[in-house]
Amino acid sequence: MAGETTIYTLRLGFDDKLKAVKVEVPKGEPRPWDADSELAVIGRDTPRIDSVPKVTGAAQYTHDVRLPGMLHAAVLRSPHPAAEIEHLDVSPALKQPGVRAAIDLVKVGDKVRFAGADVAAVAAKTRDEARAALASIVVRYRPLPFVVDLDEAIQPGSPKVHEKAVKDRRTEGDEPSEGGKARVEGNVRRNPSLSKGSSNKGLRQAKVRHEATYTTQVHTHSALETHSIVVRWDSPKAMTAWCSTQGIFSVRDELAGVFELKPADVKVFTEYMGGGFGAKFGASAPGSRLGWIAGELARKSKAPVSLLLDRHEEHVCTGNRPGSTQRVTLGATTSGELTAIHVVGHGSAGIGTGAGIGNNAFGIYTRCPNILVESRDVFCNTGPGTAFRAPGHPQGAFAIELAIDELALKLGKDPLELRIGHVEHPVRRAQLELGRERFRWAERRREADAKRSRGARYLTGVGVACSIWGDYGxxxxxxxxxxxxxxxxxxxxxxxxxxxxxxxxxxxxxxxxxxxxxxxxxxxxxxxxxxxxxxxxxxxxxxxxxxxxxxxxxxxxxxxxxxxxxxxxxxxxxxxxxxxxxxxxxxxxxxxxxxxxxxxxxxxxxxxxxxxSRPQTYNAGPMRHPSAPVYQIAGAHFIEAEVDTWTGVVRVPEVLAIHDVGRVHNPLTTRSQVNGGIALGISYALMEQRIVDRGSGRMLNPNLESYKIIGAAELPKLDIVFTELHTGANSTGAVGIGEPSTIPTAAAIACAVHHAIGRPVRSLPMTPDRVLAAIQGA
Amino acid sequence: MSERPKLTRRGLLRGFGTATVIAGCAKPTAEGAAGETAQPEDLPADVVAIGPGAAPLSLEINGSVRSLEVAASVTLLAALRDHLDLTGSKEVCDRGACGACMVLVDGVPMNSCMMLAHDLEGRSITTVEGLAIGDTLAPLQSAFIAHDAAQCGFCTSGMLISATALLRTGDSKDRSSIAEGMAGNLCRCGSYHHILAAIEDVAGVQGGA
Structure with missing residues (x-):
């Protein structure tokens, strides 16, 4: 601690709730920008200064790096979801046209645990030659029993995915939280619970209860630029890497670690990169040692090596948003006061860890005195999950928000009023109240109710859901x-x-x-x-x-x-x-x-x-985060959904997104991020799902035509509102938005569909078959 | 070639793509069984046998003729990216599902990953690198910047090609027809609203001119 500090009196807060607050900052910090700061540039729509190369095709992505003498790598991947390697010989690959190096990535006796796991790799003069050479590698696998389905993996006696304890793989994409000592039983690994009061007591007090199970699918990041890295050795003790990454320094440190170099002797460049969404930290992908493969092939062949995954590999071995099964139990008084929230979440991050369900059930409706959120990872023989834009949150939000709507229906209460009555965060409350007016909540609900009672073919519904995130600057x-x-x-x-x-x-x-x-x-x-x-x-x-x-x-x-x-x-x-x-x-x-x-x-x-640099956040903001020493970021989405009751197709005609982002530095690009969060959320709610064949253990839709992601024709009308919040957290008042913007979307759509048809669709994605089944009461 | 029928993506592949694929895949006499060998004299008059191995080819790209030698199996996308150093067109799905590799072929937007380079001889190809005139950006490129239509930018080349064609056909009267026209191009950052606004902006300017 430097010790010396300066105290500034700043005007902080939001809307008409600004007040003078004394903020203590380390000496030398400039006076933080607050509500009284008159800024000429910050806060105005400003086109990107690095856009020209993007629109002329000149921008250099890792995919576009071309070095003199550069070779191309390809990776042989296990076709089996579980197998022991009985024999492996990469030497025939060295005789194939153009091949300059071949390495094995597993040893005889090793086990591969998902279809897509690394087995061997080659580097050749062209990508086609490298891929063709993989066929000459001789591998004999002894297939083992496997399990790819969460519900099956929980069952006692199902094939065990890991024999030994599994270490958490955490990246900079994970939400900071306390780790825990995990206990493993079969394929089930316990994560730390979030708890306050006594949920058992709260449920005993309840006069009205709602209990149901909600499931969410596995969702792949599907960044357009696949994971890619180019490695060049500059000397036996120094290298340069170009990497499509969200973390240049984690790439540097990983390469330095695996090749025993000083971090200072590893240079990493990421001039432009084509999307990550949480899956691109470190030189490797969560399910493939890309950094090692490219570096080792480059070392052996004495030439720079480019390793670009193809779309199939991108789907199976570079991470995903884990699927989940969440048992939600809510208790309330007859007048609509929540007495208990209890969630038991089982999630599967495949062979990996980190299938939690976020802070939604624990941290938003905090007037409820008794909350217990339990979370367990279930191992399966599928590619590892990893951080994906607000890890855990969209799945957690979906379950708790839809459960609250179902409870509101039982109570005969308006679901928005029920929410407003249970949030404590002043910004979130203001956002819900603003949305009520701006989205014409009551009027639209009445119109939708009238359509339903008329038995119209096209029904509409209105839903709302909340976001929670932390200021992790x-x-x-x-x-x-x-x-x-x-x-x-x-x-x-x-x-x-x-x-x-x-x-x-x-x-x-x-x-x-x-x-x-x-x-x-x-x-x-x-x-x-x-x-x-x-x-x-x-x-x-x-x-x-x-x-x-x-x-x-x-x-x-x-x-x-x-x-x-x-x-x-x-x-x-x-x-x-x-x-x-x-x-x-x-x-x-x-x-x-x-x-x-x-x-x-x-x-x-x-x-x-x-x-x-910047110091630790100097103020607690409007409200502390329930499970981290930072302040909370709120946000709410109001969504109208339209359901074709004959076909089961759901459309999203309109979205109102209200977010607090501290001081919005560039509204133009901030809106872009919110646009993206909502598009991803709709896509998650209605379209995307990884389908794994139980018989073969392989993904059946590892492409972009049967793994369907949202396009321009499926967009809603969009209204984005920023609650400008002067936090006094740092010298510019910056707060993040990338992740909070996607958290409530799918949940709000689910609530809107529930309102439209009067019945819940408790599984994501809400595909036509599921919607029709719900309409028919199945 | 002046009375060439209007091209469609499917029509292109059906019309002459297949012929070269067959010829290109024919094994050389030395290693193929006799029955599998395609003899040039057996081929219809309008089909040319290419390969095996790299064969010379001239392509008209962005107004200039470029010469290269590629095998019959090389896609137009690979020819652009790996042989001509035109890396603006991106490989994303490699099977015509996402639009990131789109180029204009005689003014028609096509997925370059779905075409073989040798089939494009004699055609006029425009890639994203050919949209600006010198340092002067096309109005659509400027609108993309002004509306912040590119976040990571990896879909941008394909979006611009698709939108350029859409504006030329005039099927860009309103937001929903633009959205329909752009439905074949995926953007994972979810920049669609800004992309459509940029196109609408240019369509409006053109309509008023």
């Missing part, structure tokens, strides 16, 4: 450098990757704001491990970790330049000098101005440079 993780040179060039440098969230542009905006310069004049360099430490883009922490660090560095440079201006103006101190678009000016008095360009010319040496 990290202290001292991102070290951002800002420089202003003698030529007046302002540059921001940091190693962070821009995964499409738009951090590059936000960094330019922060510098433009501080120096009162136009955004297009700011240069930003990112996507390179040598540009200074940074965070992985997981937990919705990029902007809140990096933008405040950039401001702090820029303010340090500005302070030095202001001193220079004072000297040039012959003033004893910087007091009475202000920055504007024409440069640095005196306030009052003689009102002289030094133009920015003139000031920069007087810089001693090449440039003024500062590097800074």
């Amino acid at each position: 990290r202290k001292n993780a991102a070290r951002v450098t800002v420089s202003v040179d003698r030529d007046g060039v302002v540059e921001v440098r940091n190693g962070v990757q821009d995964i499409g969230g738009g951090i590059t542009t936000v960094l330019a905006m922060v510098a433009a704001e501080v120096f009162a310069r136009p955004v297009p004049s700011i240069r930003v360099q990112v996507g390179n491990s040598e540009l200074g430490p940074s965070v992985g883009s997981g937990g919705s922490q990029t902007t809140s970790s990096v933008a405040p660090a950039a401001r702090n560095a820029a303010e340090a440079v500005k302070a030095e330049l202001t001193e220079l201006a004072a000297k040039l103006l012959g003033r004893g101190s910087t007091e009475g000098l202000v920055w504007g678009s024409d440069g640095v000016s005196e306030v009052g008095g003689r009102k002289r101005t030094i133009a920015f360009a003139e000031l920069c010319k007087k810089i001693e040496g090449e440039a003024v440079v500062a590097t800074a």
